[in-house]
Structure formats: structure tokens, C-alpha cells
Amino acid sequence: MLVVKPQVMPPVIHPVDLVQTLRHKRLTPAIVFLTSRRACDEAIDSFEHRNVPLPAHRSRTIAQVLDHVIRLYPSVAQHPLLPTVQRYGVAAHHAGHLPSWKIAVEELMRHGCLDAVFATTTLAAGVDFPARTVVITQSSVRKARDLTELTVSEIQQLSGRGGRRGKDLVGFVVVTPSPYIDLHVITRGLTGNPEPIHSQFVISYPMVLNLLKAHTLDHIKSILEKSFAQFQLNQQATALEEKLETVEAQLAAFGPRPCADWITQWHWFNLAQTHRRPRHAICQDAPPILARLPFLTPGRVVGLPKGRGVVLRRYRSRSQHRAMLTVLNTQERIIECPVAQVTEIYDHTLNIEPARVFPWCTPKSLQRLMREVRELPQHLQGFPLPEDTGNDSVMLPEPLTDEFPCPMCPSQPACRKDYTKAWRLRQEHQQLTKTIHAIRSQLWHRFQQHVEVLQQFGYLTATCQLTADGEWARLIRINHSLLLTELIRMDAFTGIEPALLVGVLASIAHEDDRPGIFPRRSPALASVLGQVRTVAHSLASYEDPPLLRSDVAALGELWISQPSLSWGEFVRTTTMAEGDVYRLLARTLEYVSQLHNLKATHPGLADIADQAMQLMRRDVLQELP
């Protein structure tokens, strides 16, 4: 059956219509939140197509405000959207723009010159200016390639920009639908309570180095315990402990209890009967004896319960295979004694010529030995020997463990009745105990993992002191600090061109994988980046490797290698948005300045970094402090 629709509704209200409607209802100025930067720019473009200019006097006030801004930030004057803003009183404000442009838009909004600003939802916190009306068109936002629903706090952050204090009696949130909008998400966001904050504490290498520089391990443990992360974990742990207590209370009924079952009692009696030490089995040496054996070589002077003697031979007894000694004692008698009776082993040996038969040495050496034994010095240095603990009780399995039902009990079926419940409780108990332990020691454990890695790489000594490398490495406080410090230690940057350095740092700093067109990179940069990539790959198990995009690196290189290039020309070499390029360079500049801080230990590198900073700071990058 063919359904003829009278009229297909436009999926989204046209931006020009939107602004006209808002003007008509006296709802301007407004901030319109759109999903993408492109949507914002297209909205502005559509005003050009419709061509509905502002009255002349308003264009004039806009121009006046803009003139004022341009005096502070000259780069605004070259902005391609400038005429549109002046003519139509609308502007786009998103991360793809230069900060100076955003300041200009904010200034215009503060003076109330604009009717609408089209902004992206992604940077709600960056939109720090109010308007009478906030227009929400989407219920989800693009985060790292996925569409996620706006959270309550995000929606309240957006809607909070509605209503200017002192300039408006009321503020408005206007929801206008677009495909895939979920009205429920928005109403929930407007009326609901914002989400609670969860700690995002992570331990990083620079954090470990800097903490160890100033504090002892115990102190650091207490610092970590002070973190909000641990605070929240402790709350979790307390809740779990309460649960554990109830489980324990339930488990008490199944806990250790005397077993009244006669079969069991008979069984254990039987076991005890049969579990006698076997008479003729080969005797296992106890640990103290095992420890003595290697020292008891022929010629060794030993202490016995009665006097001292020299070992003539070592053998095993026939019956029990015990370790035995033949000793020549101070009374010049040759005696047999078990190793267990040796009280002292001295750090003193006598020369001996062993023989295969009694008296186990040649008669000549026996004569000499007898003399030497008599003339042994009064005081001899002994070896420390492990004590015999005398713990030689019969090893019987405990009949009543807290396992229930007893795993070997023959009358198990009798106890089976509540086995399932007990087993489940026992599992739960074990799980809870483990979880609580993990929660309590989580942060400290992760800290220790990081310490171990740093020790392995030689930034920390075994006693957790900073090594010479650690002392300077702690000044590198960036996301991929281990990669950078390792590169510095490998002398990867010695005598490097400033342009290459900036290129490499730009590729480390950039964390976006959006494709685009970029300038060509030099072969030198490609080879350096190849090495950096190898190092990053080898460090992958200790630190997430950065993207290390060579095309982005080329952008950083170009800005340094051609100092005469103006910002406008520079931005035209790439499809990356102006604001992104700015942020990339600003971030790279921060990385370079961290290398500059290593003046004391790496003067050569600091010099290169200094040159790079001089070259980087020009044009737009100089405008803002």
C-alpha cells in the first residue's frame, strides 16, 4: 500500500530560520550547540546563502568592538569569517578556531552584539560566556569516534549558559530536534541531579620521581592514602567489609566444629595408626643437617659435645642412611658420630691425605694430625649454623579444618545437606576478602610497579633514591615522559636541528588520529622518527606509545625550518583546523620548554631547545601569554 505523505518535515530546522524565530520571540542572543565543527561552519555559511543582513547600525557596533579586539590580537583581522560576523551578527565558536578568534567572539557576546553563536557541545567548558537562550539540538556527543549520550552534568553545563545575570530577567533552554535526538536524555539532564565525581587518579612516572625526590617511602604511602581515589576506594572497601561481616555471621553455622560422626573418628584413629615413620626407608636429612654437610670435608675442625676433633671421613650409616662422620678427637681417638651431634664447625682445616681404609688417612698424616689436634689454638672462628628447631612432630592432617564438609570425610554425604549453601558462602567470603585486600592496596601496589620499572631503567636505585638520571628525568612532566627521557639518555637529540627536535616533539604531543593532508617531511625527520618509533615500541610494555604521526611532525618541522612563513600560509599547507594546529604547536612549545629546563645537566640540548623556542614564538603563537 503506497502511503503518500502530505509534506516531508525538514529533519533539522534551518539555521537561518532558527535565528529568525529566536529573534522574533525575543530570545536572542543565543548559543546554539551543534554536534560537529563542520555543522557550525555550515550554519554560518548558510547565512551567506540566504543573505539576510543585519541593520547597518548593528553592523557598525560589531565593527567597533572588533576593532578594539584587533588592536590586541592582530590575527583576528585576517580571519575569513570576519565579514560574515559583521554582516549577519552570527559567529561560530569551536576548537577549530584560534584562541584569539574565540576571544573576539566572547567579547562580541559580552557586548551583546551577536544574535547567535554556533558552538560545539564537545567544548562546553570552553564556552565561558552567557546568552539569553541556549539551543540544544543533540542528545549525544562524539567522543573518540563514538557517539555517547550527554551526561546530566554536561547538559546542565550547557543549559547553565542560558540567562545572563544582570542582563536578563529569564533565561531559556530551547530544544530543537534533529534526527537521532533522544528527548528523554535532555529532559533527564535538565531536571536530574548531576553525576557524582569519581576519582581519576593514575600514577605516572614523573609523579613517582617527584614524590621520591621529596619524601620517604612511608610518607609517600601516607600521601597516596590521602588521595581522593583512596578515599573513594576506602568507602567501597568499608561497604564490602560490612557485607563480609554478614557473610561471616552466616558462615558461623558452617564453621569449624567438633565432628561427632563416629565413622570420622574411627577413620582418623586408623590414619594415626598407619601413619608411623617407616623404619627402613631412607632417612631424609633435616634442613640443619643439609646446611652442615657441604662444610664437613675431611680435614675440617669441628666442635663435638665433648671437645673438638678433625673430620677424617663422611659416610652414611648402613641402616638408616644417616649422615655420619669419623672424627679424630682431642683424646687421639677415632670415633664415629652422627652429623646431627656436631655443635660447631670452625673456619679451620688441617692437611690430610685420605685413604680408603681405616684409619681413613695415611699413617704418616695420622701422626701429624694427632699432634696438630692437640696443639689447636684455644679460640677458633666458627661458622654460623642454623638452629635445630626440634619440631619433629608427627605430621597428621588436621581432622577438623574449616573446610566443610571435610574433604576426605567418609561420612560426607551425611553432612551434604547444607553443603551447597556453605560452599556458596565460602566462595563469597573468599572473593570479598580478596577484593577488599585488592582495593586497599591498589594504589600502593601500582606505585610499586612504577618504582620497579624506574629501577629497572636506572632512574632509581634499589633503595628508591633518585639516580643522577632520575634527578633530571623528574623535570620532564608530560604524558609520554619515559619515552622522552629514554631518548635523551640515548643521545638521540645530541646536536639535532631545532626543526627536527620540534618535529619529533610535535609527533609525541599529538594525540589525535584524524586523517588529513600535511606538508612533506624531510628525509632526516623520517629517519629520526623511525628511530623514535623503535624506542617507543620497545617501551610499549611500560608506557602507552604515542601515535608518533610523521605527517603531524612535518607540520612542526615546517614552522621552524621556514621562519619567514606567515601563519596564514602555514595553515594553508594542511587540512588540519587552525585551532588544532595552534594547540599542537602550543603543546609542542610546552614540551620544548621542559627540555629547556634541563640546562644544568644537558646544556647542549637546552641550547637547542632555546633556539627552537625562539623560532617557534612568532606570529600567532606570540599573541597570548
Add this chain to the structure above:
Amino acid sequence: MRTDDLKQLLHEQPVKRLHWLAKGRIHRHFRLGKARLIQALLALPPEQHHQILDDLSRLRPSTQRTATRHPSQGSRAHPRSETPRLATPSHPDQRESCVTVADLLEGIGVPPPQPFHPDAWQEEAITRLREGDVIVSVPTGSGKTYVAIEAARQAMAVDRTVIYTSPLKALSNTKLTEFVQLFGADRVGILTGERRHNPHAPLLIMTTEILRNLLYDAAGGEIDMRLDTLGLVILDESQYLADPERGVVWEETIILCPTQARLLLLSASIGNPEEIAEWIRHIRAVPCTLIQHHHRSVPLRAGYLHPSGKLTPLFTTRDIPRGQPHALHPETRRLFAEYERETLGSRGH
């Protein structure tokens, strides 16, 4: 009447009414969904169809009466029955309490210029800051900056250094301009990663990362900052504590913040400010006060703008019903349902 027409008519009925129609006609009708119900009703012998139509038409007059009372209600709206057993219990008296667009748009305008009077919570925050830390969690745009400025002014009056941190460099720049106008260019400095502008000024603006690094350096012994004269640390936008990448910096800053310095945390509305206050009380020696409210200084209303250009209130009440049970304005609900149907339908073609 043809079967197609009846089918169409039945489709327009709410499923509740279909059950009511099916009662006594279809065995175990309560097990069926809407589509199966209609199928079953249509499968009945034709003489039953007439009875069904009769039953339906008996309900109709009441619907039309409602429609005439509210001309804005479109003809396609669900005929709402006045019979008690079919009335939806969730929104009784809804029609009577609904606001109109005129109500919604009433009172737009610029307030007459008034001398500035700080709100009670602002004054409280400033006085509480004398004896301890303060957390302010209020809706966006209610004047957190005023608290920051007054607190900074007080601390500077007794020769204490003030550090103001913001999450973004762009915000730092805005604040720099604002503070320079208030306190004079020589009393405000800004520190960024690679540049220091007027670093010996009593009021320093920086991003939170820079402050964290300063605290590291101070603990490590190479002090180049007057941390002993530090009297106040203002952390703006401290809801960044929940930021997956940067939240840790806020936490470190709060932990490592020297004891003699007061902390002033300014944040937008968050879900668990008590928990954060509890945490700060737990780790710092001085008392910590939480100042929190949901009141907006400029009231906020919500509207729904249909792509056709028609504006309707979003909720049945004029102001946004915060933290209360809420219902969409019936007109908005109708328009949105229509919109969804059409966009979803056109997507299939």
C-alpha cells in the same frame, strides 16, 4: 466501512482501549500485543465489526469535547477517554495545569540596573574562608567569580600570595584581562609552561598543571616561589576532578597544597559535593565548609522548537522542574512524536 478503514481506526487507538474492545470477544486477549490484537479483532466475523465501531463511537463525543476545549490540540491526538477505567492515571489534571507559550515567554527583558548586592551564600563563602577551606558548588552563572575576586582581595590585603588556577589556557587569559582591570596590571601575573609574566605579583594566574609542578618543585627543595607566603589557592572549575586524563592533577594539587594556604574550590553543580568536602576534611588540618545550592539567579525555562518553527513549552510547568517528577507538555509530546514518525519513516525511503 471497509476493513482497511477499521484497521486504520484501530491503529489509532491506544492499546488499552483495544483491550477494552477485545474483552469478551477474544479469548485471552490480555496475552496479545497491539498488532496481534488488531489482527484478532479484524479476524472476527463482520457483524462484530459493527459492534466494535459502535463501542468506539460511544467514546468519541467525549474526545471531541476535549478537542474543542483545547483548539491547539491537533485532530490526530489520541482521543482521551473520560471514562474512569480508561483514563491514564499518570497525569491527572494535566490539561488544567499546562502552561502556554505566552506564559513561557512572559517576562523576557532586561532587568533595571541595580546596585550589586552579594548573595547570602557568597558572603558566607567569603567569611568561612577566613577560618578554613571552602568548596562552592553552585549552578553555572550564579557568581562564583565574585567569591574568587573577594577572597583574593582579602588575602592580598594581608600581604598573602594568591594563586588562581583554571583548567584551560584560554580561560586563564580571560581571567587575566578581568583581574588586571580589577587589581591593576602590576598586581597580577600569569605563569604558563614556557613563559612567566610578572611572576612576583601577589595574584598569580596559571593552569592547574603549572601549580602542581610548582608544588613538586617546592617539595623537592628548589624553591623559586614564595610558597610560605601563599595564603589562598583558588581552583576554578574543580569538577575537572572527574576528567579522565587530567583529574589526577587536581587531586595532586589538593593533596600537596601547603597547610597554611586556604583552598577555595569553585565548581559547577556536581553530584557528590559532600563526599569531596568529606575527603578534604579528612586530609587537611583546617575545617572545610561546603556551600551548595541549586538556585539559579536568573530563572531558566525550557521550550521546544519544532522544525516547522513552532515554539511550545517543553514541560508542563513553566520553570524547569528540577529534581521533581516531570512530564512533557502534551503539545510538545505530540509534535515530537510526529517528528519522530516522519523522520524515521523518511529514513526508510
